[in-house]
Amino acid sequence: MHGHDLAISAAENYRAFAEDAHDRSPAYESLAVSVADDTAILRFLGSLPPEKRQPNLLFGAARYLLGDPVDMSRLRALVRRSSAELAEVMMARRTQTNEPARCATILPALAPLPPPLALIEVGAGAGLTLLFDRYSYDYAGHRIAGQDPQAPTLRCTPRGPVPLPAQLPAITWRAGLDLSPLDVTSDNDVRWLSCMVWPGEGDREQRLAAAIAAARRDPPVVHRGDLLTDLPALAAQAPAGATLVVYHSAVLAYVTPADRQRFAATVRSLPAIWLSNEGPAILPGIPVPAYQGAPFILARDGQTPPGDHRLARKMAALASGRSAITKAPQQTSGPAAPGVGNCPRGPPGGNARSAARC
Numbered sequence: 001m002h003g004h005d006l007a008i009s010a011a012e013n014y015r016a017f018a019e020d021a022h023d024r025s026p027a028y029e030s031l032a033v034s035v036a037d038d039t040a041i042l043r044f045l046g047s048l049p050p051e052k053r054q055p056n057l058l059f060g061a062a063r064y065l066l067g068d069p070v071d072m073s074r075l076r077a078l079v080r081r082s083s084a085e086l087a088e089v090m091m092a093r094r095t096q097t098n099e100p101a102r103c104a105t106i107l108p109a110l111a112p113l114p115p116p117l118a119l120i121e122v123g124a125g126a127g128l129t130l131l132f133d134r135y136s137y138d139y140a141g142h143r144i145a146g147q148d149p150q151a152p153t154l155r156c157t158p159r160g161p162v163p164l165p166a167q168l169p170a171i172t173w174r175a176g177l178d179l180s181p182l183d184v185t186s187d188n189d190v191r192w193l194s195c196m197v198w199p200g201e202g203d204r205e206q207r208l209a210a211a212i213a214a215a216r217r218d219p220p221v222v223h224r225g226d227l228l229t230d231l232p233a234l235a236a237q238a239p240a241g242a243t244l245v246v247y248h249s250a251v252l253a254y255v256t257p258a259d260r261q262r263f264a265a266t267v268r269s270l271p272a273i274w275l276s277n278e279g280p281a282i283l284p285g286i287p288v289p290a291y292q293g294a295p296f297i298l299a300r301d302g303q304t305p306p307g308d309h310r311l312a313r314k315m316a317a318l319a320s321g322r323s324a325i326t327k328a329p330q331q332t333s334g335p336a337a338p339g340v341g342n343c344p345r346g347p348p349g350g351n352a353r354s355a356a357r358c
Ligand SMILES: C[S@@+](CC[C@H](N)C(=O)[O-])C[C@H]1O[C@@H](n2cnc3c(N)ncnc32)[C@H](O)[C@@H]1O
Pocket: 094, 096, 097, 098, 099, 100, 102, 122, 123, 124, 125, 126, 129, 177, 178, 179, 180, 181, 225, 226, 227, 228, 248, 249, 250, 251, 254, 255, 343, 344, 345, 358
């Protein structure tokens, strides 16, 4: 996602962001084009640390303070009259989303593992992607009922020979780890999550709200911590006798390439199965499927399963989002519509222009 390249000016970043937003959010495309030429807003952005000048952080913070819709005149007025308040929100918050629909692409890799499962999600956000067994699934007519009948149904259209699960796995323990956990029981955190969804992203906001409502009935535990340093201590808390699965989705773009390698070495040292769901160039060594624009690659243990390239292809296909399996934004009923979960992100250096959509 463009817009976070620390090597170029804020105006250039906003123009690059506008190009990316063209198909996804006309409202954000138009705002970003206007901000790139607005001296007062650029001056305000210049007063913030470079990593806090991101378009999606500015627009999310404006929505947080103003409500919707944020147009250019309201944004200018906010910067003119309440720049301290706006800066405070931008300094306190991060560009974080939590997309429950990603459970639908990870589930087929999770379901065949020996039960019961103990799950650790690193970069779990609010923990919505820990709740595989609460949601229901509809893979183009292949339906699986979740434990919470009021939780959303996540719809996916598999393309290619995707190994679809017959049932949900038994999950005996789960925990998230995040630099900045969001609390589903906090109205402010929930509002921030919803402000991070871009205008024009179909039913994503409704799906988020339904997943949050389900999570509030039995909130997931997400610990504050860094995936680079705090994973082994959390893994040590997992119950014996369960299959420990460490996984992450749309997270490693936030850490430098060197730190991704350090993280990979840490996970490999644990008695755990490792599932990663990241952009194609994020974890080196994972084969990239031949689909154009595949946003995510699902891999097990940092590689294709030894000796089973067919399965590897299936898993890669499954994880590649729009191209191989399409997540539809509808949360309960109606025809499956194309779409893929994605989120604004702000990688600290490196890969600012990678193809990964989170
Ligand atoms: C794009 S969100 C993805 C959330 C969730 N995995 C999903 O797929 O919806 C990335 C999350 O990673 C977290 N994160 C980034 N760097 C991290 C780190 N070094 N350690 C732990 N969490 C981190 C962020 O705070 C954010 O909540």
